[in-house]
Amino acid sequence: MHTHCNNNHYNKKLQPFANKLRRNMTKAEACLWKYALRASGMGVPFRRERPIGHFIADFVCLPLKLVIEVDGVTHLYAETQVKDAQKDKELKKMGFAVLRFEDNVVLSNIDFVIGVIRGKIEELKKVHPPTPASGGDLRTHTHCEERKRRSIELNF
Numbered sequence: 171m172h173t174h175c176n177n178n179h180y181n182k183k184l185q186p187f188a189n190k191l192r193r194n195m196t197k198a199e200a201c202l203w204k205y206a207l208r209a210s211g212m213g214v215p216f217r218r219e220r221p222i223g224h225f226i227a228d229f230v231c232l233p234l235k236l237v238i239e240v241d242g243v244t245h246l247y248a249e250t251q252v253k254d255a256q257k258d259k260e261l262k263k264m265g266f267a268v269l270r271f272e273d274n275v276v277l278s279n280i281d282f283v284i285g286v287i288r289g290k291i292e293e294l295k296k297v298h299p300p301t302p303a304s305g306g307d308l309r310t311h312t313h314c315e316e317r318k319r320r321s322i323e324l325n326f
Contacts, residue, residue, distance in 0.1 A: 179223045179264050195219075198240045198273030199228055206284050207238075212291055223264060225257050230266070234294040237261055238287065239270045267294060 195203065195218070207216040207229055220230045222237070229238040239257075244250050258268045269290055276283050 182221070185221060196240065196242060196273060198242070198271075198276040201280060202229070202238070202240060202271075202276050202283065205280055206287065212284075212287060214291060222266070223260055225260065227261070227266075231291070234291060234298050235266045236290060236294055237266045237268045239268065240273055240276055241270055242273045 199218075203216075203218060206212060207218075212231075214231050214234055216229050216231050216238075218229055220227050222230065227237040228240050230236065239254075241254070254270070258270075261268050267290065269287065271283050271286075
């Protein structure tokens with residue numbers, strides 16, 4: 171089995187940068203974390219500032235392979251938009267869905283943002299359903315666990 175599959179493309183080399191970002195969240199990121207994503211406020215676990223491939227995702231739900239990005243004013247620049255598009259493309263190649271929100275939308279309309287995230291979670295639950303072996307708990311299910319289970323069944 172491929173190592174990258176077991177850890178959802180975790181990039182240990184980016185960990186020091188992720189730790190720094192985690193300690194220095196923007197106001198919008200802190201708001202989204204506090205009011206929506208922390209402590210499974212959405213019913214599924216999220217992590218902050220997680221290295222994935224060559225990128226650091228603002229927030230990620232690994233069982234559903236959902237990345238959430240909160241974009242500040244610098245993301246309005248053409249150069250940054252090109253980088254964002256490349257990041258989204260690479261994350262999608264790795265099997266992740268990506269939601270992006272401008273920071274002013276997070277700060278001024280958190281209920282709208284929560285609604286969009288909840289809708290995406292429900293959509294992704296159909297693509298990444300919990301396994302019976304996990305008791306229906308999304309926190310313990312990943313695509314790779316399902317692949318591993320199937321592989322074991324085929325070998326018996």
